[in-house]
Amino acid sequence: MDSFNSALKILKMGAKHLNLSNGLLQHLSTAQRSIKLSFPLKKDSGDLEIIKGYRVQHNNVLGPYKGGLRFHQQVDMDEVKLLAFLMMIKNAVVDIPFGGGKGGLEIDPKKYSEKELERMTRQFTRELLPNIGPKLDVPAPDVNTNSKIMDWIADEYIKNLKTNNLSKLKAVVTGKSVENGGSLGREQATGLGGFFVLEKLVGKLKMKKPLTVALQGFGNVGSNMASILHDNGYKIVAVSDVKGGIYDSSFKGFNIDLVKECRLEKGFLAGCYCIGSVCDLAKKYDQGIISNEELLELPVDILIPAALENVITAGNATKIKAKLIFEMANGPTTPQADKILGSRKILVFPDVCANAGGVTVSYFEWLQNMTNQKWSLQKVNQKLKEKMEKAFANIWQISQDKKVSLRLASYILALKRLIKKTKF
Numbered sequence: 507m508d509s510f511n512s513a514l515k516i517l518k519m520g521a522k523h524l525n526l527s528n529g530l531l532q533h534l535s536t537a538q539r540s541i542k543l544s545f546p547l548k549k550d551s552g553d554l555e556i557i558k559g560y561r562v563q564h565n566n567v568l569g570p571y572k573g574g575l576r577f578h579q580q581v582d583m584d585e586v587k588l589l590a591f592l593m594m595i596k597n598a599v600v601d602i603p604f605g606g607g608k609g610g611l612e613i614d615p616k617k618y619s620e621k622e623l624e625r626m627t628r629q630f631t632r633e634l635l636p637n638i639g640p641k642l643d644v645p646a647p648d649v650n651t652n653s654k655i656m657d658w659i660a661d662e663y664i665k666n667l668k669t670n671n672l673s674k675l676k677a678v679v680t681g682k683s684v685e686n687g688g689s690l691g692r693e694q695a696t697g698l699g700g701f702f703v704l705e706k707l708v709g710k711l712k713m714k715k716p717l718t719v720a721l722q723g724f725g726n727v728g729s730n731m732a733s734i735l736h737d738n739g740y741k742i743v744a745v746s747d748v749k750g751g752i753y754d755s756s757f758k759g760f761n762i763d764l765v766k767e768c769r770l771e772k773g774f775l776a777g778c779y780c781i782g783s784v785c786d787l788a789k790k791y792d793q794g795i796i797s798n799e800e801l802l803e804l805p806v807d808i809l810i811p812a813a814l815e816n817v818i819t820a821g822n823a824t825k826i827k828a829k830l831i832f833e834m835a836n837g838p839t840t841p842q843a844d845k846i847l848g849s850r851k852i853l854v855f856p857d858v859c860a861n862a863g864g865v866t867v868s869y870f871e872w873l874q875n876m877t878n879q880k881w882s883l884q885k886v887n888q889k890l891k892e893k894m895e896k897a898f899a900n901i902w903q904i905s906q907d908k909k910v911s912l913r914l915a916s917y918i919l920a921l922k923r924l925i926k927k928t929k930f
């Protein structure tokens with residue numbers, strides 16, 4: 507709840523810059539609908555287990571609610587509330603016609619078989635049936651969810667609606683497999699979108715390549731970002747996942763293909779889940795092992811948190827040595843840490859723009875489904891580049907003009923778009 511209130515404080519600061527009425531501020535601060543549900547899962551053993559699920563629909567002034575579904579043991583109403591709010595800001599920042607939503611199941615996916623995961627995903631979809639839809643609320647992948655899970659949701663949704671307009675109905679969820687109506691480029695979109703923004707940012711900051719990077723999290727976002735940065739002249743000197751990290755103390759930078767090779771060897775849950783484990787790579791390729799905490803404090807040019815929220819805190823912000831923190835995870839920096847980093851002149855580029863590439867290509871996927879089109883990868887990536895660079899340019903300009911942090915500038919940009927569309 508603390509993180510949510512802190513995000514609201516930034517919104518309030520943005521509102522002050524725009525002379526927003528208190529009523530309007532309250533409206534944008536309050537979730538329109540919070541759904542908490544529980545349902546029984548029949549386990550492979552025949553036993554029943556009660557599963558808890560959440561979906562928060564924060565605001566739909568710009569369009570249907572939009573945001574990921576997370577399967578993680580830490581998922582709860584407070585977390586989902588914050589993430590749904592951040593989705594409202596993010597979608598407004600990149601100027602796509604979606605509102606803010608988020609959801610998830612409070613489970614550790616590693617503890618279930620693939621069949622059990624499919625049954626619980628399908629049941630969750632049936633429970634959410636009246637509250638999701640292509641023009642109502644469009645979920646997407648997030649931590650521990652992927653295209654296979656999105657395909658199950660689309661399939662279950664369509665089955666239960668019993669209609670033939672398949673292409674449009676598939677737009678109930680994005681991040682599907684390409685064979686099932688997904689967009690080309692969605693898998694890499696969050697990492698690629700982040701890369702487009704990072705390139706502009708290092709240009710503005712006149713940081714010269716090769717730049718060293720430490721990256722926390724090696725799932726969809728982290729592993730794709732690592733490859734793209736590696737291919738574009740950045741040196742990835744540390745990577746980690748939930749089990750710990752590896753560090754190239756020679757600072758030459760990892761061969762990311764080797765890291766991925768190992769990740770594939772170690773993939774588990776039928777290659778469907780958490781194939782981000784690089785924990786044994788160190789032994790095999792003779793690199794140093796470090797903890798996730800140590801990774802954050804490495805002397806690198808750029809630190810990229812790409813796992814979970816609240817990892818950069820008042821406790822470690824004084825020890826961070828990176829010159830730039832680029833937030834690919836949602837909410838990785840606590841407000842207290844943000845202040846400390848600001849006073850130490852360590853620049854933080856905010857999540858609401860850095861990782862918006864995923865939802866941007868989700869929007870392209872939705873659009874393709876709704877209009878029965880198939881875009882080429884080149885078209886998807888070109889349009890993604892344009893959206894991300896435009897958002898960056900706007901944020902940078904506001905930050906310079908108003909002499910505010912890049913985070914506050916992002917909120918001001920989002921607020922301007924939200925106010926324009928809000929009608930009573």
Ligand code: NAD
Pocket residue numbers: 647648649650651696722723724725726727728746747748749780782783798812813814815834835836861862864865
């Ligand atoms: P993922 O499940 O594919 O990967 C998560 C990674 O984080 C894994 O490597 C996992 O081992 C690691 N991890 C989990 N707990 C950790 C811990 N306590 N310490 C260190 N590492 C840990 O998830 P993802 O889709 O890559 O999402 C990562 C972050 O990016 C999340 O904050 C998510 O909300 C955000 N995000 C994702 C997308 C997307 O398109 N997938 C878009 C925008 C933002």
